[in-house]
Amino acid sequence: MVQGVRIREGGTELLVPEQHSSGGPGKIFDTVFFNEQMAFNRDVSVMFLRALGKHMKVADCMTATGSRAVRIANEVPDTEVVANDINPGTIPYIEENIRLNNLTNCRASRENLHCLLAKEVFDYVDLDPFGSPVPFLHSAIQGCKRNGILAVTATDTAPLVGAHRPKCERRYGARPLRGPMCHEGALRILIGFVAREAAKFDKGVIPLLSFSIDHYVRTYVLLRNGAAAADESLSKMVYMSYDPDTLERSVSRTPDERHVYGPLWGGQLFDRDILDRMSPEGMADVRRCERMLEIWREEIDSNPFQYDMSEVASNLKVSTPRYDVFMEEMAKHGKVSRTHMSPTGFKTELPVETMKDIFLSVSRRE
Numbered sequence: 001m002v003q004g005v006r007i008r009e010g011g012t013e014l015l016v017p018e019q020h021s022s023g024g025p026g027k028i029f030d031t032v033f034f035n036e037q038m039a040f041n042r043d044v045s046v047m048f049l050r051a052l053g054k055h056m057k058v059a060d061c062m063t064a065t066g067s068r069a070v071r072i073a074n075e076v077p078d079t080e081v082v083a084n085d086i087n088p089g090t091i092p093y094i095e096e097n098i099r100l101n102n103l104t105n106c107r108a109s110r111e112n113l114h115c116l117l118a119k120e121v122f123d124y125v126d127l128d129p130f131g132s133p134v135p136f137l138h139s140a141i142q143g144c145k146r147n148g149i150l151a152v153t154a155t156d157t158a159p160l161v162g163a164h165r166p167k168c169e170r171r172y173g174a175r176p177l178r179g180p181m182c183h184e185g186a187l188r189i190l191i192g193f194v195a196r197e198a199a200k201f202d203k204g205v206i207p208l209l210s211f212s213i214d215h216y217v218r219t220y221v222l223l224r225n226g227a228a229a230a231d232e233s234l235s236k237m238v239y240m241s242y243d244p245d246t247l248e249r250s251v252s253r254t255p256d257e258r259h260v261y262g263p264l265w266g267g268q269l270f271d272r273d274i275l276d277r278m279s280p281e282g283m284a285d286v287r288r289c290e291r292m293l294e295i296w297r298e299e300i301d302s303n304p305f306q307y308d309m310s311e312v313a314s315n316l317k318v319s320t321p322r323y324d325v326f327m328e329e330m331a332k333h334g335k336v337s338r339t340h341m342s343p344t345g346f347k348t349e350l351p352v353e354t355m356k357d358i359f360l361s362v363s364r365r366e
């Protein structure tokens, strides 16, 4: 009998190692990994797959205790789930978690994911590695059925946000951004990398839900077959410029001496219809899910031009006005939105000079 502690996450009973992580990237204390903080990440998978509302054959390729796989099998109707991990120590946990929830639509598998995905194809493939997903992407793309969905987490945020630029260039073939938009830069580098890898197999990507949160970035992309789909997604790659003196940001389809950051995904991050159908009911952290869904639904996602209140205040050498007052004033002039990536961040389609004028006037008035 496997030892551990019983917890309830969402609508599912789970047995997890007694000593486990409760935040950050986490670490393995014993032989099997579990991080409580990733409950939100698993909540999102359940809400997302429920919103698709169709039969899905699911591969949770790096499942550890089986937490995500078992939650999907238990909480998303009409699923058939493989809970896979290469580590033999995970199997007793996965099997116990299947038993605890009386599941007949979930099976434990102990394979190297490259072998699993060479033998079987799935409607949904999930990659949740320690660090970078780069070594696993080819197999994951090939293991997706036509119009399948690939979900990818990256926890190697230091290279992706530009703290280790050469590593990002080596791994992702992209130059990362520093500055207030670096987390969105990380997310868009990851999506751009997935798009470029998929294009090698004549597949295009459509991001359905993408976010940067806690210590990781994650995207769910729809894979479409065909050279035209691949070319269309490659046409959404951009290079970015950023001038911290003027706060000017711009994008270009091709790199030049100003547009040096990238290649980045320059297209959508979200599918609004799916977001509208996602419900936080029954999730492990209902309040966090509600808050995130609200922001994702309003967030401008067509460009990587996020600003931060403190960045603008220090650039203009004025004090920071109240966020709500500033946002209200901005909305009178044009499109503005919050961003889930920072509580003090905002996005707008207004020109930078207009944004700065509004910021100055609100700051002086306050």
Ligand SMILES: C[S@@+](CC[C@H](N)C(=O)[O-])C[C@H]1O[C@@H](n2cnc3c(N)ncnc32)[C@H](O)[C@@H]1O
Pocket (backbone or CB within 6 Å): 033, 034, 035, 038, 042, 061, 062, 063, 064, 065, 066, 067, 068, 084, 085, 086, 087, 090, 111, 112, 113, 114, 128, 129, 130
């Ligand atoms: C970050 S943990 C996964 C956490 C899990 N998804 C959860 O929500 O708790 C990464 C897992 O990937 C597994 N892994 C690493 N390389 C693998 C491979 N080539 N094939 C299958 N599993 C692998 C590890 O054994 C480890 O359990």
